[in-house]
Amino acid sequence: MDTLAPMGYIKVTSVRMQGLLLILFAKQVHLPFIRDIQSTYTRTGLFGYWGNKGGVSVRFSFYGHMLCFLNCHLAAHMNYALQRMDEFEYILDTQDFDMYNTPQVFDHKVVFWFGDLNFRIADHGMHFLRSSINNGRFNLLWNRDQLTMMKKKEAILQEFEEGLLCFKPTYKFDRFSETYDTSGKKRKPAWTDRILWRIKPKAIDTEDENSSTTSSADDDEYPIKVTQDMYTCDVSYGVSDHKPVIGTFNLEMRKKETALVTLTVEGHWSADEDATFTYTILENCESSTWDWIGLYKIGFKSASDYSTFAWVKDDEVAANGEQKWLPTAPGVCVHCCVCALWMG
Incomplete structure (x- = not known):
């Protein structure tokens, strides 16, 4: 690693x-x-x-x-x-x-x-x-x-x-x-x-x-x-x-699938404030109780190395293209990236 x-x-x-x-x-x-x-x-x-x-x-x-x-x-x-x-x-x-x-x-x-x-x-x-x-x-x-x-x-x-x-x-x-x-x-x-x-x-x-x-x-x-x-x-x-x-x-191989989710960071993130972003579902997908979105430090080594994460609740998996707000924990880190693993 x-x-x-x-x-x-x-x-x-x-x-x-x-x-x-x-x-x-x-x-x-x-x-x-x-x-x-x-x-x-x-x-x-x-x-x-x-x-x-x-x-x-x-x-x-x-x-x-x-x-x-x-x-x-x-x-x-x-x-x-x-x-x-x-x-x-x-x-x-x-x-x-x-x-x-x-x-x-x-x-x-x-x-x-x-x-x-x-x-x-x-x-x-x-x-x-x-x-x-x-x-x-x-x-x-x-x-x-x-x-x-x-x-x-x-x-x-x-x-x-x-x-x-x-x-x-x-x-x-x-x-x-x-x-x-x-x-x-x-x-x-x-x-x-x-x-x-x-x-x-x-x-x-x-x-x-x-x-x-x-x-x-x-x-x-x-x-x-x-x-x-x-x-x-x-x-x-x-x-x-x-x-x-x-x-x-x-x-x-032919790429037969596209990413299920795209993420957009909202505003400027700092360590002393809540950070928010929106996610957009690009295609209809079956939701699962295991779906989650994670916040990672830049240079992370493993999918399990998230700094914080949020479960994607069933009622948040909305119609195709609808945006949702998802707060993350404050003060996690300054240099971070958001990753929609969505791997089940």
Whole structure:
């Protein structure tokens, strides 16, 4: 948060299950267009009772497009490739969202699946592995990567895309070094840490004229596009025996939604007087008892860092375009901005 806030990014939400942590940041300009945020988690460790393995996810509507980010930590060791697939399918089956049009992960327009998926490089001996890595000939290892091999026979994996593995296997290193495991176990290097994505196939889009998130002629004319700009790892990071994997993507999509609210500051604000502003509802929207408007200090780092806020009562959600006055607490701060999150 300290690093990203000066770059204009705000923490929207997070979900954690033991060592699994997923944090969503967004540029401040996008906040009014991020709605219906929900998160959940699934335990798969110790027959589903322990959260050291499993998945955490965050889903939300972004300019009218439903996105889901799923972070997993799957079963370890070379011989458990099939168990990893079983765990992944179990996570997909058990993760439910309270959204009528996207109740499950695969209902979303775009899904990013990533984490310590724990797939290994099969068959090759240690000498061949290290020789190929040291010479930068990663392509010699691709056909024995378990995830690549499983993708040839698992239909569910064939729906996902992944960039080329043109970086060193990220497991297992001696901590605080760039040397692969020198302990007595001498674990074989592997691309355990991965980032994949899936665009919902048109054939399974549901047709519902009442939903702004389903397939339509506009969606066919302006399909969402995902382009991976970078896929690499940072070998200099030494706190873990894994090296962090980094992926950057460009999402091209039509902005199907506009901001629900615009705000106008009234008069000159000072710390010793009540501050007021008006808000205007730009379109008809379903009101909720959770709707609120917050006052933030300039440079705020998280959506929960408001200095003060006011609930938007049902009787204040008036006809389209009507203005309302909303007082804020006096003496909060001088350098502030008002943000209509309206995220439910």
